[in-house]
Amino acid sequence: MQWNLQQILKLSAYCLTAVCLTLGSSHLIADEKGDKKGDEKKAAEKKEEPKKEAPKKEEPKKEAPKKEEPKKEAPKKEEPKKEEPAKPAVTVKTLVTNLESPSGIAIQDGTGHVFVASRYGVYRYDAKGKTVDLEIDAYPTDIYGKGPKYNIGPLGLTFMSKDMLVIGDGSRPDGEELVRIYKVGDKPLEKWVKEDTAAQTLGPIKAGDKSAKGEGNFYGVAFGAGAIYVTCNGDDTKGWVAKSVVKDGKAGPLEPSIETKTATNVDAPAAITFTLDGKELVVGQMGEVNVAGDSLLTFYDPKTGKLTKSLKTGLSDIAGLAYSPKTKKLYATDFSWVDAAKGGLFELKIDGDKVTAEKIVSLDKPAAIAFDKEGNLYLSTFGTQGKDPEKSPGSLSVIKAGL
Numbered sequence: 001m002q003w004n005l006q007q008i009l010k011l012s013a014y015c016l017t018a019v020c021l022t023l024g025s026s027h028l029i030a031d032e033k034g035d036k037k038g039d040e041k042k043a044a045e046k047k048e049e050p051k052k053e054a055p056k057k058e059e060p061k062k063e064a065p066k067k068e069e070p071k072k073e074a075p076k077k078e079e080p081k082k083e084e085p086a087k088p089a090v091t092v093k094t095l096v097t098n099l100e101s102p103s104g105i106a107i108q109d110g111t112g113h114v115f116v117a118s119r120y121g122v123y124r125y126d127a128k129g130k131t132v133d134l135e136i137d138a139y140p141t142d143i144y145g146k147g148p149k150y151n152i153g154p155l156g157l158t159f160m161s162k163d164m165l166v167i168g169d170g171s172r173p174d175g176e177e178l179v180r181i182y183k184v185g186d187k188p189l190e191k192w193v194k195e196d197t198a199a200q201t202l203g204p205i206k207a208g209d210k211s212a213k214g215e216g217n218f219y220g221v222a223f224g225a226g227a228i229y230v231t232c233n234g235d236d237t238k239g240w241v242a243k244s245v246v247k248d249g250k251a252g253p254l255e256p257s258i259e260t261k262t263a264t265n266v267d268a269p270a271a272i273t274f275t276l277d278g279k280e281l282v283v284g285q286m287g288e289v290n291v292a293g294d295s296l297l298t299f300y301d302p303k304t305g306k307l308t309k310s311l312k313t314g315l316s317d318i319a320g321l322a323y324s325p326k327t328k329k330l331y332a333t334d335f336s337w338v339d340a341a342k343g344g345l346f347e348l349k350i351d352g353d354k355v356t357a358e359k360i361v362s363l364d365k366p367a368a369i370a371f372d373k374e375g376n377l378y379l380s381t382f383g384t385q386g387k388d389p390e391k392s393p394g395s396l397s398v399i400k401a402g403l
Helices: 003-049 055-086 260-264
Strands: 090-101 105-107 114-118 121-126 132-138 142-144 150-152 152-162 166-168 178-185 201-202 219-226 227-231 242-248 255-259 269-274 281-285 296-298 309-311 318-323 329-332 346-352 354-362 366-369 377-381 396-400
Touching: 090 121, 090 329, 105 366, 105 377, 114 152, 114 377, 114 396, 121 152, 121 178, 132 377, 150 309, 152 227, 166 219, 166 227, 166 255, 201 269, 219 269, 227 269, 242 269, 255 260, 260 281, 260 309, 281 354, 309 354, 329 366, 346 366
Parallel strands: 105 152, 318 366
Antiparallel strands: 090 396, 105 114, 114 121, 121 132, 142 150, 152 166, 166 178, 178 201, 219 227, 227 242, 242 255, 269 281, 281 296, 296 309, 318 329, 329 346, 346 354, 366 377, 377 396
């Protein structure tokens, strides 16, 4: 028992010693660091003492920043960039979904109803009542495009008068396509009508001396200068814009009028509109769908058909053109077949013989655009097919007035 007690006491002493050494060691490390810092400060003070005698040599260094002061003022030149975020963000509001290959858009005077063409027919959208109704149906279908390809029906739309709607067809083979004119009222129909119930039918433009294959895919339609103008994509060697002279409310024969390919050496006239003063016909030459950046913005004298200006835009596939009635600015959509991610709505700024295309908002395969009198911009987009094959990806949307 006594031996054990001694052993215990001895062991306790060893442990106490170890603890003390450990604590002491830890404390020493901190002290050593402190001593080192202290030593370094002292050493530094000693080393720095001679430098006190040489302030004259260091004076130029103190004055050096004065020479660089003008450089500090340079960023002031970049201050205007801070104003860019002040531009209001563009919001695209979807109005109608589940449309297949929606193309042309036309807005009715008085009612403000928006008519949109799609693969299955022409729909009427009432912005006030927020309703959409099928107006004209029973179109056949055709295929257009090169990777991807789309089923298409009616294409271009415009109003010849408040109650006369002009529709360019895309649902038939080239040489069989038609332009039809329908009388539409202020209210949606109780039941849609078939496409062959038109008040007047123009065409077809069959194969012949002017068009080797016959004309078709009447993508763009515009009314002005006393006539209906229709962009055609039948004979690619000519790139026709067809024309129908209107007299006393009746449209005359539809005939090839302007050879855009011959005038510009670029394929596929597509989007078409008039300048705000109605003096010039504006055509977007889409170009080859598999070539990027080849679209042109062109201007013609509607009476003579003479090309007055042809401008490179840097866009790939101009599909829609419209002037804002409020700001007088010109806008275009780029479908961008080669790279859909680059598609969108652009403002086209014209300065002499140059065009700057400023992107306003990205869109998924945009097509037609049209402004209403209040300056709201309606637009159609083909969109990208989702996982559900029963749901069409196309849509009709609006951007509130301000562009």
